[in-house]
Amino acid sequence: MFEFIKGSVDFVGPEYIVVENNGIGYQIMTPNPFVFAKETGKEIRIYTYHYVREDLIALYGFKSREEKALFTRLLNVSGIGPKGALAILASGEPEQVVHAIENEDEAFLVKFPGVGKKTARQMILDLKGKLHDLVPDFFPNLFNAEEVAAAESLSTEFDEAVLALKALGYSEKEIRKVAPDLRKEKLSTDQYIKKALQKLLR
Template sequence: MFAHIEGEITLVRPDGIVVSVGALGYELFTPNPYAYTVGQIVKIHTSLYVREDAFLLYGFQTIEEKDMFRSLLNVSGIGPKGALAILATGKPARIVQAIEDEDDTFLTKFPGIGKKTARQIILDLKGKCPSFDEKIQKGFFQQVEDTSEEQALEEAILALEALGYSKREVKRAETLLRKHELMTTDEYIKRALQELVLKA
C-alpha cells in the first residue's frame, strides 16, 4: 500500500518515529529510531502490517531491511516486534549469511531468539530471501564481517546526543561503553544512562 514515505522527522521515541508529509504525520515503527534526528528530511521504505485491531506502518532505511523484515514475518513464532529486534542488532546481509550457513549460534544472539526459533528461521528462509539470492550465489557475503556490536554502540551514542547530553558527556560515556561487548543498542543506552547519572 505504501512503498515509501518522504518527509521531515518530527518525533523520535524508543519504538519509532513520526514523519510529517504536508499536514499528515505518519507513525512508523523502526529497528533503530535513534539513528534519526528531529528535523531530518528522510525517505523511509515502509511495510504495512494489518491485524484485527490496527493498521501499523514499519519503516526501514533500506529496501534490504524491508525485505528481511517481511521474510522474518513468514517464520513461525516471529512477529513484527521480534523481526524489528533482529534488524536492530544485525545487518540484513549478515543475517542472510547466517541463514545460508545454518549458523544458529549467530541467530541466537538476537533478543528473544532461542535455539528452536533459530532453527525455524533457517528451515523457513534458507534460499528464500529474495533480495539476496543472486548475491549469495555469487559469494557476495563470504567476506561480510559481523559489525552488529559496533552498530549498536554507534546508535546508542546517537541516542544520547538526541537526549541532550553534551559532547563531553557523550564522549565519556562512549569510552566506558567500549569496555562492554555483545550488547544491544538498548543495553548500551541503559548502561550509558547509569554511568552518566552516577557521575553527574
C-alpha cells in the same frame, strides 16, 4: 499499501519516529529509531510496511527496500512477529543475519532477542536459499559469484518441477535438501523431476 513515505522527521523516540507529510504525522516503528536523530527536521524517504491484524495496525519503516524485504521475509517465519523481526534487524547487520541463515549458524541466531533454538531452526528451514535476490546489490560480498549466478539461473522449468514434487507429496524441507544440486544445471521440467526423485529416493 504504502511503498514509502517522503517527509520531514518531526520526532524520534525509543520505539518509533514521526514523519510529517502534508500536515499529517505518520508514526513509524523502526529497528533503530535513533539512527534518524541526525535527520530531525530534514526530509527523508522511508520505506514502509503496513501491518494489519485484528489486534494491531501499524506502520514499520526502513532505510532501504532491501531491509524492508528482509523484514517481510522474517515475518513469514513461524514464531516471529513484527516486534521480533524488528529486534533482529536492530541487533544485527542484515548481512550477518543472512550469512547465519545460509550457513545454518544457530549459535549466532539465538543471540537475537526472542530467538530460541526452535525459532533459529525454523528461520533456517523457512529462509535458507530464499534470500539470494537480496544479495547482488545489498550484500555484494556475502556469496561468491558462482552461488549468485546459480541463484539467478532459476527457471520456469525448475519452478514447475518444484510444484510437481509438492504435488507428489514431498515437503518443502525435503525439496530444499536436493534443490542446491538441481540448481547447478539447466534442465527441462521432466529432467529436474527425475533427478530430484533419484536423490529423494536414495
